[in-house]
Amino acid sequence: MAYELPPLPYDYAALEPHIDEATMKLHHDKHHQTYVTNLNGAVEKHPELGKKSPEELVKDLASIPEDVRKVVQNNGGGHVNHTMFWQIMKPSGGGEPTGAIAEQIKADFGSFEDFKKLFNETTAKQFGSGWGWLIFEGGKLKVVTTANQDNPLSQGHYPILGNDVWEHAYYLKYQNKRPDYLAAWWNTVNWEEVNKRFGTAKK
Ligand code: MN3
Numbered sequence: 001m002a003y004e005l006p007p008l009p010y011d012y013a014a015l016e017p018h019i020d021e022a023t024m025k026l027h028h029d030k031h032h033q034t035y036v037t038n039l040n041g042a043v044e045k046h047p048e049l050g051k052k053s054p055e056e057l058v059k060d061l062a063s064i065p066e067d068v069r070k071v072v073q074n075n076g077g078g079h080v081n082h083t084m085f086w087q088i089m090k091p092s093g094g095g096e097p098t099g100a101i102a103e104q105i106k107a108d109f110g111s112f113e114d115f116k117k118l119f120n121e122t123t124a125k126q127f128g129s130g131w132g133w134l135i136f137e138g139g140k141l142k143v144v145t146t147a148n149q150d151n152p153l154s155q156g157h158y159p160i161l162g163n164d165v166w167e168h169a170y171y172l173k174y175q176n177k178r179p180d181y182l183a184a185w186w187n188t189v190n191w192e193e194v195n196k197r198f199g200t201a202k203k
Contacts, residue, residue, distance in 0.1 A: 002043045002050030005029075005036045006083055014091035018184040020173045028086065031168055035078030035149070042068040042075065054079045059153045077149035081131060081162060087193050088161050094187035099195040101160070108141040119143050119163075120182040129166040132182075133159045136201040158201040161194050 008028050013021035039057075043050040046065050049057065049072070057064065057076040064072045097105055097112055109115035123132025126145040133144050135157040144152065152159045163169075163185055170181035 001040050002047075003036050003039050003054060003079060005033050006086070008086055010091050015089060015093075015188050018187045019089075019170075023168075023170065023172045026172075027164075027168060028082075031166075032078070032082040035075045035082065038071060038075040039079055042071040054083070055153060058151050059156075061154055073154070074149050077151045077154075080151050080153070081149055081164065084159065084162060084197075085164055088190050088197070089188040090190035090193070093190050095191070097189075097194070098191045101191065101195050101198045104136075104141055104198065115141075115143075116186060120179065123163060123165055123182055124179050126165055131162045131164055133157075133162045135159055136198070158197070160197045160201050161189070 005028075008024070012024040012028070015024065039054070045068055049064065049068075054076050057072050058080050061069055061073055096102065102112070105112055105115045109118060119132055119134065122143050123145060126132065126147070128147065130145055130147045130150075133146065133152050135142050135144055135152050137157060141160070144157075146152065163182065165178060165182070170178065174181040174184075
C-alpha cells in the first residue's frame with residue numbers, strides 16, 4: 001500500500017468534552033481510513049503516483065491522469081486534510097495563540113477574538129460539506145473555505161490551520177448546531193503546531 005492511515009496522536013477521548021470519543025473513533029478509524037483506502041485504489045492503476053507524497057498529489061492535480069484525478073482530489077485531499085487536522089489539535093489545547101501566529105493574527109485581524117469571529121462566521125456559512133482554512137497570501141492571513149475535501153494546496157496555498165465542517169465531524173454531539181461545534185473547537189487547537197505550519201506557509 002502506498003499510503004497509510006497515521007495513528008491518532010492522542011487517545012480518542014482526549015479532546016472531550018469539545019469533541020467526543022465516539023466522533024473521534026468514527027472520524028479517524030472509518031472516515032480517514034476510507035480516504036486512504038480509496039487513494040491507494042487510485043494509485044494501484046498508476047503506480048508511479050505512489051512515489052509522491054499525498055501533499056504533492058494534491059498540489060498538482062493537473063498532472064494526475066484524468067481517469068483517477070477526481071478520486072485523488074477527493075481522497076488525497078481527505079487524507080492530507082485529516083492528517084493535518086489531528087495534528088493541529090491536542091488535549092488541553094486552545095487558549096490564546098502564541099508566537100509568530102499570535103502577532104500576525106493581531107496585525108491582520110485586530111485581535112484573536114475578531115479572527116475567531118470571522119473564521120467561525122465564514123465557516124458556518126460553507127454550504128454543505130467542506131472546510132474552513134487560514135492561509136497566508138500576499139503577506140497577509142486570510143480566511144477561506146473549500147467544498148468537499150479540496151485543500152488550499154491545489155490553489156497554491158499552504159494551509160496554516162483548517163477545521164472540518166462535514167457533518168461527520170460534529171453531528172453525533174452537536175447535531176445541526178454547526179456554530180456550537182465551531183465555537184468549541186478552538187479549545188482543542190495546538191498553537192505550537194499551528195506556528196510550525198505558519199513558518200512553512202511563509203517560505
Ligand atoms: Mn472529516
